[in-house]
Amino acid sequence: MIYRYYHAFITLPLTLALVIALASPAFAGPRIASLDWTLAETLIALDAPPIALAQTDDYASWVGQSTPMSVTDIGLRTQPNLELLANLAPDRILISPMFANLAPRLSTIAPVETLSIYTPDKPVWPELEALTRKLGELSDHEKAAERLVASSRAEIDCLASRQPAAPRPLMIVQFMDARHVRVFGANSLFDAVINQLGLTNIWKEPTNAWGFSLAGLERLISLEQARLVIIEPYPAGVAEALKTSGLWQSIPSVTRDDVITLPPTWSFGGLPSAMRFAKTLTAALSDAQSQTLGACANGKPPE
Amino acid sequence: MATSERRPLSVLTAPILAGSLLLTAFLLGLVVSLAPLNGLITAFKSLFTPAVGVDGLVLHYSWWPRLTMALLAGGALGLAGVLMQQTLRNPLASPTTLGVASGANLALMTATLVAPGLLVAGREWVALGGSASTMALVFSIGWRRGLSPGVVVLGGLVVNLYAGALGMVLLLFHQEELKGLLVWGAGSLAQNDWSSVAYLAPRLAIAGLASACLIRPLALLELDDASAKNLGISLKWLRLGGLGLAVFLTGCVVSVVGIIGFIGLAAPNIVRLVGARRLKARLIGSVLLGALLLATTDLLLQGFAGRLPTLLPTGATTAALGAPLLLWLIPRLRMTARRPPSASSNESFRHPLPGRLMIVLMVLIAVAALAGLTIGQGPNGWDLALDPPVLEWRWPRLLAAAGSGILLAIAGTLIQRVTANPMASPELLGISGGAAIALIITLFLIQGPSNLLLVGSATLGALITLGVLLALNHSSGFQPERLLLCGVAITALFDAVRSITLAGGDPRGQQVVAWLSGSTYYVDPISALVVLIAALLLALATQPLGRWLDILPLGAAAARALGIRVESARLALLSLVALLTAGATLIVGPLSFVGLLAPHMARMLGFSRARSHMAGAALLGALLMVVADWLGRQLLFPQEIPAGLVASLIGGSYFMWGLRKL
Numbered sequence: 001m002i003y004r005y006y007h008a009f010i011t012l013p014l015t016l017a018l019v020i021a022l023a024s025p026a027f028a029g030p031r032i033a034s035l036d037w038t039l040a041e042t043l044i045a046l047d048a049p050p051i052a053l054a055q056t057d058d059y060a061s062w063v064g065q066s067t068p069m070s071v072t073d074i075g076l077r078t079q080p081n082l083e084l085l086a087n088l089a090p091d092r093i094l095i096s097p098m099f100a101n102l103a104p105r106l107s108t109i110a111p112v113e114t115l116s117i118y119t120p121d122k123p124v125w126p127e128l129e130a131l132t133r134k135l136g137e138l139s140d141h142e143k144a145a146e147r148l149v150a151s152s153r154a155e156i157d158c159l160a161s162r163q164p165a166a167p168r169p170l171m172i173v174q175f176m177d178a179r180h181v182r183v184f185g186a187n188s189l190f191d192a193v194i195n196q197l198g199l200t201n202i203w204k205e206p207t208n209a210w211g212f213s214l215a216g217l218e219r220l221i222s223l224e225q226a227r228l229v230i231i232e233p234y235p236a237g238v239a240e241a242l243k244t245s246g247l248w249q250s251i252p253s254v255t256r257d258d259v260i261t262l263p264p265t266w267s268f269g270g271l272p273s274a275m276r277f278a279k280t281l282t283a284a285l286s287d288a289q290s291q292t293l294g295a296c297a298n299g300k301p302p303e
Numbered sequence: 304m305a306t307s308e309r310r311p312l313s314v315l316t317a318p319i320l321a322g323s324l325l326l327t328a329f330l331l332g333l334v335v336s337l338a339p340l341n342g343l344i345t346a347f348k349s350l351f352t353p354a355v356g357v358d359g360l361v362l363h364y365s366w367w368p369r370l371t372m373a374l375l376a377g378g379a380l381g382l383a384g385v386l387m388q389q390t391l392r393n394p395l396a397s398p399t400t401l402g403v404a405s406g407a408n409l410a411l412m413t414a415t416l417v418a419p420g421l422l423v424a425g426r427e428w429v430a431l432g433g434s435a436s437t438m439a440l441v442f443s444i445g446w447r448r449g450l451s452p453g454v455v456v457l458g459g460l461v462v463n464l465y466a467g468a469l470g471m472v473l474l475l476f477h478q479e480e481l482k483g484l485l486v487w488g489a490g491s492l493a494q495n496d497w498s499s500v501a502y503l504a505p506r507l508a509i510a511g512l513a514s515a516c517l518i519r520p521l522a523l524l525e526l527d528d529a530s531a532k533n534l535g536i537s538l539k540w541l542r543l544g545g546l547g548l549a550v551f552l553t554g555c556v557v558s559v560v561g562i563i564g565f566i567g568l569a570a571p572n573i574v575r576l577v578g579a580r581r582l583k584a585r586l587i588g589s590v591l592l593g594a595l596l597l598a599t600t601d602l603l604l605q606g607f608a609g610r611l612p613t614l615l616p617t618g619a620t621t622a623a624l625g626a627p628l629l630l631w632l633i634p635r636l637r638m639t640a641r642r643p644p645s646a647s648s649n650e651s652f653r654h655p656l657p658g659r660l661m662i663v664l665m666v667l668i669a670v671a672a673l674a675g676l677t678i679g680q681g682p683n684g685w686d687l688a689l690d691p692p693v694l695e696w697r698w699p700r701l702l703a704a705a706g707s708g709i710l711l712a713i714a715g716t717l718i719q720r721v722t723a724n725p726m727a728s729p730e731l732l733g734i735s736g737g738a739a740i741a742l743i744i745t746l747f748l749i750q751g752p753s754n755l756l757l758v759g760s761a762t763l764g765a766l767i768t769l770g771v772l773l774a775l776n777h778s779s780g781f782q783p784e785r786l787l788l789c790g791v792a793i794t795a796l797f798d799a800v801r802s803i804t805l806a807g808g809d810p811r812g813q814q815v816v817a818w819l820s821g822s823t824y825y826v827d828p829i830s831a832l833v834v835l836i837a838a839l840l841l842a843l844a845t846q847p848l849g850r851w852l853d854i855l856p857l858g859a860a861a862a863r864a865l866g867i868r869v870e871s872a873r874l875a876l877l878s879l880v881a882l883l884t885a886g887a888t889l890i891v892g893p894l895s896f897v898g899l900l901a902p903h904m905a906r907m908l909g910f911s912r913a914r915s916h917m918a919g920a921a922l923l924g925a926l927l928m929v930v931a932d933w934l935g936r937q938l939l940f941p942q943e944i945p946a947g948l949v950a951s952l953i954g955g956s957y958f959m960w961g962l963r964k965l
């Protein structure tokens with residue numbers, strides 16, 4: 001852990017050198033700083049990466065992709081380093097409503113734009129598309145945003161057409177410890193993707209503002225039809241503990257041996273995370289049905 | 304004790320009434336939680352075999368182990384609580400007060416981040432190792448003083464806060480990795496099979512037998528130190544044995560089901576309150592009461608579990624429900640039975656020239672402030688900055704840090720002198736906790752709150768808490784111990800609210816952590832100036848109170864004899880403490896332990912008269928916070944460790960070192 005911070009001391013000057021090199025007139029887009037990972041993820045997908053992002057190391061491990069070299073780490077999402085941020089002199093700072101209380105301080109550095117997502121009672125997918133377009137506008141990459149929205153649309157329709165005829169309803173969980181899981185339901189990214197793919201999410205219980213319920217394992221057992229989808233990572237020791245857990249071994253999906261395990265995906269992400277989830281899920285589902293996955297990704301509409 | 308003999312009726316009826324009430328609640332809980340699971344008969348059928356069908360499986364692998372676990376854990380914590388309160392002769396001592404729980408928590412967090420392999424090998428052992436080492440630290444602090452109750456409680460408190468602060472740092476930087484531990488930390492009794500019960504039961508049986516053997520010698524601890532020594536008892540080893548046993552019990556429980564607040568504190572106190580006097584009766588009563596309390600709460604909670612998007616962790620909920628109960632109980636507690644700590648623990652040396660010492664401190668503050676303003680890291684590494692745009696970011700934080708340090712230090716000095724209790728601090732009175740509860744509620748109820756709204760709600764929370772404190776303590780004439788107990792109850796409520804909100808895994812939890820860890824981050828130039836000026840004015844305003852503060856620690860009787868109207872003096876001083884604390888909490892959060900540490904450090908350095916004690920503490924508080932703020936900004940650059948956390952880490956280290964020499 002300590003190593004990581006030393007590492008930061010070494011890479012920081014290098015990164016900065018690059019920032020200065022890249023800040024030449026060739027890269028004339030606005031210099032954007034983002035506190036939020038979802039916004040940053042979308043910007044990177046638009047090929048307009050932010051110059052500064054909070055907690056880049058954690059971004060890499062939780063969003064599942066590393067940031068471009070040009071991105072400077074500005075510290076915690078909740079308390080970005082103001083001195084450093086002021087020094088980087090961004091043209092615009094993007095935040096989500098979660099950090100709204102920082103807006104007055106941040107606005108002394110650069111204009112602050114608050115972009116919301118996962119608003120309760122609003123369908124998630126249109127929100128994701130609107131967010132992408134808005135980010136395209138803010139970063140002068142409108143065309144790239146339209147392309148991303150269109151290609152995601154096309155790809156998800158393509159993936160939807162490849163789903164098995166009568167699929168089991170799914171239950172998306174992420175392990176907190178050996179006895180508790182987050183179950184994703186209404187107003188979550190995973191739920192939105194599943195609906196787009198024409199599949200069913202079995203979890204209809206009330207969820208919190210971020211689209212999940214925290215539940216003990218015993219609440220999974222009664223949903224007999226459900227096929228479990230586990231989003232990695234497992235916390236340390238959990239996989240081992242589950243092997244001997246009587247309750248886990250009795251969960252219908254486990255007894256049927258049709259549990260799906262997917263690589264880490266940022267559960268509060270934007271379109272890029274949604275597409276990653278859609279692809280890995282479809283691959284896993286069709287793999288189990290011993291079908292070959294068609295090349296939806298290659299079927300991108302022409303740019 | 305004489306009063307209980309005069310009222311034989313109430314001695315008999317109270318326990319019976321309380322017991323039958325609790326049993327009714329327990330049975331009601333059984334019915335409520337079994338209703339969706341086909342009732343009692345199926346339940347008994349599936350106790351030994353997992354009957355076919357979903358209900359049978361849930362009953363066999365989840366419901367029964369959970370009930371058993373609740374009974375075992377509750378009983379064990381009740382037992383541990385009696386052992387601790389007996390050995391330390393302090394009704395405030397409990398498994399969670401002595402750092403056992405937070406030690407286990409810290410060990411698990413560290414293992415998760417550094418060596419996850421250890422968790423696979425056995426998380427119980429990691430947790431037990433953590434609690435054992437924090438307890439060893441507490442013992443080593445108290446060893447030279449023969450493990451005297453006062454020093455052990457104080458050491459336990461500081462170690463607790465220290466481990467808690469380290470835990471907050473880890474949580475601040477690694478929330479995603481540690482989110483699972485937050486569920487554990489809030490004390491969930493959910494079970495998957497019988498393995499945890501099988502782990503816990505034999506260990507508790509051994510510990511129970513051992514405590515049965517210790518009943519007779521431990522009962523002698525009710526005598527004072529000298530008489531007990533005359534009976535030929537090694538007090539040190541007896542206390543070590545009793546406390547060690549209690550730690551083992553707590554460690555085992557905590558490692559399996561997480562931190563379960565309140566049971567270890569409340570069960571022994573309630574049992575004593577309803578009339579159990581002898582140690583044997585208190586032990587048995589506490590075990591039964593603890594088991595029933597925890598199981599009842601858990602059963603009733605399971606009845607609600609399905610209707611909420613989040614989990615209601617039992618451990619935190621017992622703490623939340625228990626806090627009002629404790630507040631209700633406090634006026635009914637017979638505090639006079641408590642013996643004063645032995646006199647020697649209060650002596651301190653007096654510095655011959657406190658004025659010169661103060662000048663040294665002022666020079667140190669000036670140096671620290673100058674360094675904090677000009678030296679720092681920028682995008683090009685270490686830098687000596689003198690240009691205004693950079694200083695513009697630094698000076699408000701510096702002033703706010705110094706100001707809040709002064710506020711907390713004076714509040715701490717006042718409260719330690721008024722209550723004549725070295726454990727007292729504004730944090731412990733619950734005023735910070737009340738402010739923080741209001742903050743958490745605001746953060747979760749209102750989307751994107753502004754800073755003004757947050758500040759307003761925190762002030763309101765502090766004021767409400769103060770009102771509760773004043774209302775509850777008015778009739779007792781603001782008796783120090785009762786006041787502290789109220790504070791413990793409110794702090795417990797705060798811990799519970801925090802645990803429940805964090806365990807839910809809502810991303811806004813990260814913001815709660817940031818606010819609670821005490822940072823000067825949110826300070827703008829105007830509020831920084833306001834804080835510093837207010838701090839200086841209040842510091843001056845307290846100077847005329849020196850006479851009260853010199854006399855009040857001598858006890859109410861002595862003070863009255865010297866012509867002080869004790870009650871109104873206490874009321875005035877406490878209101879001042881609340882004001883000071885609320886102001887500081889808004890800036891640096893409820894977790895900076897400057898209010899506890901600065902007055903102590905001042906005393907250790909030799910400021911002993913009230914006026915110089917306050918001035919010395921204020922200077923130390925300012926110095927501590929200025930240094931902490933600077934270190935916090937530089938250590939993990941560009942990430943910032945909140946000044947409040949750094950202060951409690953620096954202060955805690957110094958404090959533990961100082962206590963060892965005491």
